[in-house]
Amino acid sequence: MTQTVSRPARARSPLPLDVEAIRADFPILTRTVRDGKRLVYLDSGATSQKPRQVLDAERWFYENVNAAPHRGAHQLAEEATAAYEAARATIGAFIGAPEREIVFTRNSTEAINLVAYALSNAVTAKEPELRTYAVGQGDEIVVTEMEHHANLLPWQQLCERTGATLRWLGLTDDGRLDLSDLAEVVNERTKLVAVTQQSNILGTINPLGEITARAREVGALVHVDGAQSVPHQPIDVGELDADFLVFSGHKMLGPTGVGVLWGRYEVLDKLPPFLTGGSMIEVVRMEGSTFAAPPQRFEAGVPMTAQVIGLAAAVEYLQGLGMGKVEEHEKALTGYALERLAEIPGVTVIGPPDTVARGGAISFTVDGIHPHDVGQVLDDLGIAVRVGHHCAWPVVRRYGVPATTRATFYVHTGYDDIDALADGIRAAQKFFGTSEVR
Amino acid sequence: MQLESMYQDVILDHYKNPHGRGLREPFEAEVHHVNPTCGDEVTLRVHLEGDTIADVSYEGMGCSISQASVSAMYDLVIGRTVPQALETGEHFRTLMQAKGDLSVAAKLEDELEDAVAFAGVSKYPARIKCALMSWMALKDASARAMSVAHPTTPTEAKS
Numbered sequence: 001m002t003q004t005v006s007r008p009a010r011a012r013s014p015l016p017l018d019v020e021a022i023r024a025d026f027p028i029l030t031r032t033v034r035d036g037k038r039l040v041y042l043d044s045g046a047t048s049q050k051p052r053q054v055l056d057a058e059r060w061f062y063e064n065v066n067a068a069p070h071r072g073a074h075q076l077a078e079e080a081t082a083a084y085e086a087a088r089a090t091i092g093a094f095i096g097a098p099e100r101e102i103v104f105t106r107n108s109t110e111a112i113n114l115v116a117y118a119l120s121n122a123v124t125a126k127e128p129e130l131r132t133y134a135v136g137q138g139d140e141i142v143v144t145e146m147e148h149h150a151n152l153l154p155w156q157q158l159c160e161r162t163g164a165t166l167r168w169l170g171l172t173d174d175g176r177l178d179l180s181d182l183a184e185v186v187n188e189r190t191k192l193v194a195v196t197q198q199s200n201i202l203g204t205i206n207p208l209g210e211i212t213a214r215a216r217e218v219g220a221l222v223h224v225d226g227a228q229s230v231p232h233q234p235i236d237v238g239e240l241d242a243d244f245l246v247f248s249g250h251k252m253l254g255p256t257g258v259g260v261l262w263g264r265y266e267v268l269d270k271l272p273p274f275l276t277g278g279s280m281i282e283v284v285r286m287e288g289s290t291f292a293a294p295p296q297r298f299e300a301g302v303p304m305t306a307q308v309i310g311l312a313a314a315v316e317y318l319q320g321l322g323m324g325k326v327e328e329h330e331k332a333l334t335g336y337a338l339e340r341l342a343e344i345p346g347v348t349v350i351g352p353p354d355t356v357a358r359g360g361a362i363s364f365t366v367d368g369i370h371p372h373d374v375g376q377v378l379d380d381l382g383i384a385v386r387v388g389h390h391c392a393w394p395v396v397r398r399y400g401v402p403a404t405t406r407a408t409f410y411v412h413t414g415y416d417d418i419d420a421l422a423d424g425i426r427a428a429q430k431f432f433g434t435s436e437v438r
Numbered sequence: 439m440q441l442e443s444m445y446q447d448v449i450l451d452h453y454k455n456p457h458g459r460g461l462r463e464p465f466e467a468e469v470h471h472v473n474p475t476c477g478d479e480v481t482l483r484v485h486l487e488g489d490t491i492a493d494v495s496y497e498g499m500g501c502s503i504s505q506a507s508v509s510a511m512y513d514l515v516i517g518r519t520v521p522q523a524l525e526t527g528e529h530f531r532t533l534m535q536a537k538g539d540l541s542v543a544a545k546l547e548d549e550l551e552d553a554v555a556f557a558g559v560s561k562y563p564a565r566i567k568c569a570l571m572s573w574m575a576l577k578d579a580s581a582r583a584m585s586v587a588h589p590t591t592p593t594e595a596k597s
Contacts, residue, residue: 376444388477
């Protein structure tokens with residue numbers, strides 16, 4: 001499909017990041033798609049692409065160090081352990097956390113399940129201390145209507161296992177959390193509040209301070225889903241006032257197969273394990289066993305060592321760019337994209353209409369064209385977006401749409417990518433014959 | 439430009455002017471099928487006269503492929519017996535597994551009529567399930583309708 005859309009010249013401020021230099025670090029961006037088209041990758045919110053530095057780090061580990069960490073006394077085992085633990089320190093420092101509060105999981109989803117299962121495993125824990133946070137009948141767990149399924153289903157299931165009640169904060173028409181009933185929903189019965197820091201579908205950045213303040217008043221734990229925030233903005237858990245923060249390596253330039261649970265040490269220390277097995281033990285006897293201290297208590301089995309090392313390289317890459325700059329970069333792109341989309345008749349953004357407390361996930365609908373079909377036309381032009389309900393089915397239901405098309409940005413995204421998106425939407429309107437009716 | 443290979447005019451026509459849309463009475467079975475990866479859904483009713491499909495009525499929301507597919511299916515199965523309709527459904531499934539091989543489509547032209555236009559969809563793995571959803575719903579609904587019509591006849595296990 002070819003189309004020429006004349007654009008009014010506009011003043012665009014230079015982007016905070018050097019997009020061309022960054023693109024040169026991402027081998028995949030040199031390939032073409034759909035008959036020789038430049039890859040316009042606007043699906044970093046689903047998974048990010050990986051810079052060479054991350055790929056090199058994984059290769060370095062396998063070619064030079066590979067061994068199971070925390071087992072064995074040979075030189076490779078020592079070096080693998082040192083590399084694994086150094087990566088833990090790097091990743092911890094990225095969010096302002098000490099090493100002992102960093103637990104490696106497979107991804108955010110597993111990290112959330114770890115906490116949810118620990119809270120129900122607590123009910124039957126042998127040691128009284130590990131029953132501190134047990135959840136049962138009469139207790140309440142609070143989530144929001146904005147959550148990704150990964151931060152909803154584990155809590156729903158926890159409630160079903162334990163007889164606790166799931167409650168939630170609703171949404172306003174402009175894509176924000178409705179906190180008008182916060183004081184009622186988060187109350188003395190609340191054991192834990194699980195909330196996303198940045199919505200994967202609406203882009204909304206939530207006012208966590210208000211929520212954590214209320215949770216502290218009633219003595220509830222606070223669990224923050226950072227899958228869409230940690231990759232995109234500076235985070236310091238010291239300022240977050242939460243008990244848990246989870247994020248996924250693959251959404252922040254790192255490998256798949258590694259995620260992180262940060263937990264406040266004094267809370268982690270009173271939680272029973274989720275998965276059990278090798279390396280998470282203190283003493284094992286046939287009659288029963290005791291567990292290691294955190295974080296090892298939550299890392300059963302040989303870990304995803306190469307991926308952890310790759311994630312540390314991703315963190316160093318992001319630190320090299322500066323997370324403040326990454327955030328500014330995406331804010332500039334988001335503002336530009338919202339402007340460009342607003343110019344197209346029939347396009348409706350689902351989520352906050354401006355860049356105030358908003359990240360770079362932009363979901364939209366196009367009148368008369370189903371999101372799958374929008375995505376198909378964009379794909380034909382080499383533009384990768386996500387379509388569907390984005391694992392946040394209650395959100396699309398709340399806004400009365402069957403699905404949306406979603407564009408997400410990252411460090412290699414430039415104005416040219418957003419221009420391609422806007423032109424692509426117009427091309428879809430032309431293809432499906434919905435543009436001339438305006 | 440590969441888009442036209444999928445969005446054949448026949449498909450776009452069915453999408454814009456769907457055949458048989460709307461839920462009607464009478465019916466012996468009604469099913470609701472969803473595509474959990476994208477949220478597309480269809481509610482589909484089957485009315486039998488004997489073993490013959492006298493009516494298929496439906497409501498749904500979804501992309502052009504899923505909506506055009508149910509419309510083309512409607513044209514194909516009305517007036518056929520349930521086994522004939524299910525056999526057509528199997529042909530359609532074969533077409534969806536063709537990975538864009540047009541020789542498969544050529545062989546199935548007589549059986550599938552308009553629905554052979556969906557051949558291009560088989561090149562796009564993510565969209566095949568869109569095209570198949572209505573056929574899955576039909577299979578489910580007709581099995582249920584048969585068990586209503588012939589309560590003692592064992593039918594396939596309902597899912």
